[in-house]
Amino acid sequence: MSRFPSRWSPPRGHCRLPGALRWLLALAVAWSLTGAPDAAHAALRVVTTTPDLAAITQAVGAGRVEVTALAAATQDPHFVDARPNLALALAKAGLLVEVGADLEVGWLPTLLTGSRNGTIQRGARGWIDASTLVALLEIPAGKVDRAMGDIHPQGNPHFLLDPRRAERVAVGIGKRLAELDPAGHQAYLDAAKRFVADLRTARTGWESRLATLRGKPIVGYHRSLAYLADWLGLVVVEHLEPKPGIPPSPRHVADVVNVGKARQVGLLVQESWYPTTTSSVAATNMGARLVVIPGMTNFARGQSYHDFLATVVARLETER
Numbered sequence: 175m176s177r178f179p180s181r182w183s184p185p186r187g188h189c190r191l192p193g194a195l196r197w198l199l200a201l202a203v204a205w206s207l208t209g210a211p212d213a214a215h216a217a218l219r220v221v222t223t224t225p226d227l228a229a230i231t232q233a234v235g236a237g238r239v240e241v242t243a244l245a246a247a248t249q250d251p252h253f254v255d256a257r258p259n260l261a262l263a264l265a266k267a268g269l270l271v272e273v274g275a276d277l278e279v280g281w282l283p284t285l286l287t288g289s290r291n292g293t294i295q296r297g298a299r300g301w302i303d304a305s306t307l308v309a310l311l312e313i314p315a316g317k318v319d320r321a322m323g324d325i326h327p328q329g330n331p332h333f334l335l336d337p338r339r340a341e342r343v344a345v346g347i348g349k350r351l352a353e354l355d356p357a358g359h360q361a362y363l364d365a366a367k368r369f370v371a372d373l374r375t376a377r378t379g380w381e382s383r384l385a386t387l388r389g390k391p392i393v394g395y396h397r398s399l400a401y402l403a404d405w406l407g408l409v410v411v412e413h414l415e416p417k418p419g420i421p422p423s424p425r426h427v428a429d430v431v432n433v434g435k436a437r438q439v440g441l442l443v444q445e446s447w448y449p450t451t452t453s454s455v456a457a458t459n460m461g462a463r464l465v466v467i468p469g470m471t472n473f474a475r476g477q478s479y480h481d482f483l484a485t486v487v488a489r490l491e492t493e494r
């Protein structure tokens with residue numbers, strides 16, 4: 175997996191065909207490998223960029239939709255290889271759901287072009303930008319772009335670590351499914367209502383289990399815990415990455431350790447796709463416990479969004 179924003183291209187010198195033709199050839203090869211598409215049993219094919227969105231869509235889809243996630247649960251969603259087989263999935267989709275806020279800007283535009291599917295292009299009815307359904311945090315006051323080394327130029331895109339925001343997203347997806355597949359209109363709205371009700375019940379229990387963490391200072395690896403902190407009342411005092419997307423430097427880590435000691439930080443929290451070498455040393459040096467959370471729902475293994483969050487809660491839960 176690339177740790178850099180990737181734009182898929184064939185090896186240099188191998189092929190001098192125009193870009194569009196290369197994509198068509200790549201798609202043709204992929205079609206020949208996978209065979210003709212399955213008979214359309216599902217009323218709607220939905221592709222989501224992340225497995226979190228896939229799990230939410232699956233829950234809201236009332237058994238009427240076929241859902242595919244482009245990124246794996248173990249993959250940093252900022253950096254996904256834009257392989258032609260992902261464009262093939264998009265080519266057959268009737269709805270695309272992306273996180274938005276530039277989370278996928280390094281890889282999704284190439285795939286969308288390669289899909290040659292007008293139904294799911296930006297602005298179409300078959301496209302949902304989930305970031306427009308929630309209140310975003312950390313929207314930069316001035317102009318910031320990725321060239322300045324910050325991969326959150328539109329605000330923090332990691333809002334699915336907050337179940338309250340996931341509820342908003344589920345309702346938004348449910349409404350759009352109801353529009354696109356009128357025969358399932360009521361089924362989608364009912365499923366979204368059930369999803370929200372179940373999650374509300376669950377999160378009341380999670381909030382009380384983690385009540386002792388309220389107001390507690392923590393350190394993160396990537397600037398991805400803002401919404402988790404917002405939900406649970408945690409205070410993120412520092413991050414090992416000096417800026418989102420910039421790997422920790424020894425000097426910055428030393429500064430973070432000093433802050434961690436001064437603020438008596440008890441937890442250093444990171445997603446499983448970041449290395450733990452630096453963070454485990456930093457955690458030890460500041461007297462904190464390193465907590466590795468899964469980061470995203472393991473949709474490929476049938477995990478639900480509820481079970482993913484339950485895992486995150488269990489990892490954070492500690493007697494201190």
Ligand SMILES: [Zn+2]
Nearest residue numbers: 396397398418
């Ligand atoms: Zn990020």
